[in-house]
Amino acid sequence: MPESRSLTSRRGLLFGTAAVSAGAFLTACTSNEPADSGEKTGADTRPAADDKPGKAVTIGYAGPQADHGWLNAVNENAKSRAEKYEDVTLEVTEGSNDTAAQIGQIETLINKKVDVLVILPADGKALTQVGLKAMRAGIPVVNLDRIFNSPQAYRCYIGGDNYGMGLNAGHYIGEKLKDKENAKVVELAGLDNLELTKQRTAGFDAALKNYPNIKKVARQAADFTVESGQAKMAQLLQAQSGFDALWNHDDDQGVGALRAIEQAGRDDFLMVGGAGALSAMQAIEADDGVLKATVLYPPTMAASAIDLARALGQGKGIGGLAEFEIPSSLTLYSAVVDKDNVDQYMPTGFK
CATH class of the missing domain: 3.40.50.2300 (Response regulator)
Known part of the structure; x- marks a missing residue:
């Protein structure tokens, strides 16, 4: 499983019951009219944020090598989420767990002048500089799960707890x-x-x-x-x-x-x-x-990262919040799934 950070303040515990995650909250990311979703097991099944086409956004996605069930689910969530938006073009790199290779892939996306980057780094510390490079080039970065060493290297962090x-x-x-x-x-x-x-x-x-x-x-x-x-x-x-x-x-x-x-x-x-x-x-x-x-430890965080990247590219905030900007950090809740609520979560199970 990927590295992440923990936050000292967190919601009340759920002993085997469902929680409202940041991912669910992002269904209102660009406000109105959620789209219907398919029943694709192992990938994001929540409605897309705002199905109405808006400003065209090209999102560069640099994820991990899918050598683990969870990592594969992360990549699939990102791709399937982007496909739900007519106004999103997703530029996907070949997944890599080699830091030098991933840095090169991200630099290629920077040179292509994508609108927003979503990066799940092989090593957050090692890739901090390329995150800074993107931000300095005017490309906002959504840092997914493994966090960079500097908050200046990303516009928004989203990850597990x-x-x-x-x-x-x-x-x-x-x-x-x-x-x-x-x-x-x-x-x-x-x-x-x-x-x-x-x-x-x-x-x-x-x-x-x-x-x-x-x-x-x-x-x-x-x-x-x-x-x-x-x-x-x-x-x-x-x-x-x-x-x-x-x-x-x-x-x-x-x-x-x-x-x-x-x-x-x-x-x-x-x-x-x-x-x-x-x-x-x-x-x-x-x-x-x-x-x-x-x-x-929801792989749907990658789908929510696409929501955030699209909102950033279109200059929108999150529906339901008073602020005009998206938050700088979102940490997902680790709900407990047992026999009482497994039916609810089964569609999110990854292979």
Whole structure:
């Protein structure tokens, strides 16, 4: 999963209920008459902001290499959203996780004089200078998810809430185990060298402090792949003969984790995933295994980034706000999806 930042002020927690996200709020981004949307699983399914054609806008999109389910969903959300607007032309670069290659691709878009740039950087710190270059060239930048080092490198930031993911996962588990004496939980984290992993763990630990009967007895870091999830989960299961709940940071590695759990014949705990993969939501709906919930990290943020870029290009604000300008920062809410609301979120599940 991509790096992001956390904000210290956030909305009240939702324990497995739906939240109004920044993405939903952006359906009014350029005011009137939302368009009907299709039922395309894994891509943005919300109505487009203002279907009425306005000033023509060329948006340059520099996203990641789609080597992970969530990253692929991000790219698809951006493309499908742009297709809903007659007045938007999307210039898409070949996705890259190589910083030098991505910098070159963005410089090409700058030289083409696109109206607005949407950039999900392979490395926010490494690409800060090219963001600054675009802004100085008069091209507003929508910085998607992995944040640049300087606010001068973007006009608007939109991303997920990693701390909030951990916080809401911890509270969901806490509420399920609050009446169990000496409850034990384990954590299957992502890559420990990523700031986002540290934020998710910090949020989880903060939530558990509200439940003195619960103790985290083990933590294992994986690397967001099915193979790593299976291997690291097998190690956790071997080391821990008994526990009550597992929080897994990422649904892609969760596929492997579930394989290891099935191979070990374990069903004595509940599992909470992260991100919102279609496979996770289907397992939650079936309710015949350990996976009971997943905490969203919505790939629809890319669709909302296109909304923001279009609004910037047309000089519009967001409907419902008094201000004439779009905000400088939007952090999406990490809603918990369980069997009670999975039907609502199923269309957003990514493969």
